[in-house]
Amino acid sequence: YGIDISKGITKDQADTIFRKDLEKKYNRASKRVPNFKNLTPLEQALITDFEFNVKGGAETYTEMLKAIQEKDFKALNKEYKRSMIVETPDGKRLKKPLTKRNKDTYSTFIAPLIEEYKKKIGTI
Numbered sequence: 001y002g003i004d005i006s007k008g009i010t011k012d013q014a015d016t017i018f019r020k021d022l023e024k025k026y027n028r029a030s031k032r033v034p035n036f037k038n039l040t041p042l043e044q045a046l047i048t049d050f051e052f053n054v055k056g057g058a059e060t061y062t063e064m065l066k067a068i069q070e071k072d073f074k075a076l077n078k079e080y081k082r083s084m085i086v087e088t089p090d091g092k093r094l095k096k097p098l099t100k101r102n103k104d105t106y107s108t109f110i111a112p113l114i115e116e117y118k119k120k121i122g123t124i
Contacts, residue, residue, distance in 0.1 A: 025051040043068050046109040073117040
């Protein structure tokens with residue numbers, strides 16, 4: 001982005017890099033996720049978050065994307081959870097939930113979307 005990072009950067013430069021990176025991920029998601037432009041801003045933000053923070057992008061969460069498209073709050077509540085693979089000292093690979101990340105994702109995106117979806121289908 002034309003910012004020399006070899007000697008450190010200012011907070012403003014870091015903010016610029018972050019905004020430009022986030023814009024790239026938003027644009028990528030808008031091209032790769034069907035119907036993206038017709039989704040609500042909150043749905044778009046959730047998908048962009050996954051595009052930004054997940055190796056392979058939001059597309060690696062196909063069931064979550066399907067739940068968003070179908071406004072299926074039960075499936076969405078199940079499919080958003082992230083984990084990472086960790087290796088134990090004896091060489092076994094285990095899936096470890098990203099507990100804080102999942103709690104933050106739930107409170108920021110999932111809970112409000114569940115409320116939106118329930119209102120649309122008249123369960124609230």
